[in-house]
Amino acid sequence: MKSLSLLAGTAVLAVATIATAHADEDMHPTVVARHAQMQLYAYNVGILGGMAQGKIDYDAEAAQTAADNMVALTSMNTASFWPEGTAEGTKAQPAIWENLDDFMSKGEDLAFEAQGMADVAGNDLASLQGAMGNLGGTCSACHREYRAR
Amino acid sequence: MRKRAFVLAVGVVGAAVAFYVTAPQDLDPRVLTDAPFESDPARGELVMAAAGCASCHSAEGSDALAGGKAFVSDFGTFYAPNISTDPDHGIGGWTDYEIVNAMMAGVSPNGAHYYPAFPYTTYSKMTPQDAVDLIAHLRTLPADATPSRDHDVGFPFNIRRSLGGWKFLFASDDWVVADAPTPEIERGRYLVEALGHCGECHTPRNILGGTQTAQWLRGAANPSGEGRIPSIHPDDLGWSEQDIAIYLDSGFTPDFDSVGGEMVDVVENTAQLPPEDRAAIAAYLVALP
Structure with a gap:
C-alpha cells in the first residue's frame, strides 16, 4: 500500500515535470528562436569578454572564431523573429513595437561593432580589449529600453 | 461629561503631537559651517555618478538635468524636477544650504517636504564634504528653462504635510548593516x-x-x-x-x-x-x- 502511494506520488511528480517542460515548448516558436539567438551571442561574446577580462587566456585563433561567429549571427535577417504580440511572458518590452525602426537600427549597430571586433580580435589582446567596450555597449544600448532588466 | 473632556484632551494632545511630528525639520545649518570646506567640482562629478542624480533628473535623450522623467508608483506618478542651473526653473538661484537641506533633509527652500521618490532618506548619510563637492559640480552644469512638472498624486498623498509622519516612521540616520569590519x-x-x-x-x-x-x-x-x-x-x-x-x-x-x-x-x-x-x-x- 505504501509503495503504491509512493508510486502514485512519483507519477504525479513526473506528470508535473512533463507539464512544466511542455510549457516551455509551448512558447511561441519565434520566442524560442530569438532566445536561442541571444544564447549564441552570449556564448561567443563570453569567449571574447572572458579573454578581455583575463578570465581566459588570450588565444588569437579562438578570438577570431568567436568574432567571426558574431559577424555571421548578426548578419542574419531577424525581422521575422519579432512578430507583434510576442512580448507577454518574456522580458521583451512592448516599446519594441512602438519604435521598431529604432529597435532594428540597434541591431545594425551590433552588426557594425561585431565587424569591428572581427577586424582586430586576432591581432592581440589589447586590440580585442579595445573593441570590447563598443561591442558590449550595443548590448546595453538595446536592452535599456527594449528588455526588462 | 468627564469622558467627553478626556476624549477632547486626547484629541488636542494628539493633534499637537501630529503637528509637531509632521513639521518639516531643517538640516542643522552647522553641517556646512562647522568645518571650512574646500569644494572640488571634479570630485563632485564622481559623487554625482555615485549618487546617480542624472539617471532620474535627465529626460530621455538629454544630458541636461531638466527633469521630466516619470516614476509610476502605487501612490501616483512622480515627475523628477528640473535641477539644472536655471535660476527660475532649476536650482541656479538656491544657496548651498538650500540644496543640502533638500538633498539631506528632504525639505524644499519654501519649507515643504519632498516626496521620498527623491532618496533623501539615504542621502542624509552623505558626508558634508561630498555634499559641497557635488553642489560645486552641479553649479558647473548647463541651465535649462524647462519648467518642472507637477506630480500626479491623489488624496491623501497630495497633502505634503503628511510626509512628516512618513519621515518620522521611516527615515533613519542608522546604517542598515551595522557592522563594517573593514x-x-x-x-x-x-x-x-x-x-x-x-x-x-x-x-x-x-x-x-x-x-x-x-x-x-x-x-x-x-x-x-x-x-x-x-x-x-x-x-x-x-x-x-x-x-x-x-x-x-x-x-x-x-x-x-x-x-x-x-x-x-x-x-x-x-x-x-x-x-x-x-x-x-x-x-x-x-x-x-
Missing part, C-alpha cells in the same frame, strides 16, 4: 546605502512605502507594476566579488548576459567610479548578513 566594506556601505541608494529599488517596501530593512536588498516588486527587481543578496545572487565589480564596469553578467532596463543607467554611473569603489561595493554586497 575600511573597504565601510566604503562599500557608504556607496550602497548612502549615495547609490540601491535599496530604494532592490528592497521591498511596506504598504506605506517604507523600505523593509529586514529584507534588505533581497529584491522587490517593481513599482511600475511589471516584473520584479532582483535580489542582490549573496544568498540569491551567488556572484563573486570580481563578478560584481566587472558587472558594474562592463554591464556583463558572469554568463555574458548584459545589463538591461533602468540598471543600464546605474552601470553607466558605476563605470565612471574608480575601480576601488566598484570593488568596495562588491565587498559590501558579498558580506551582507
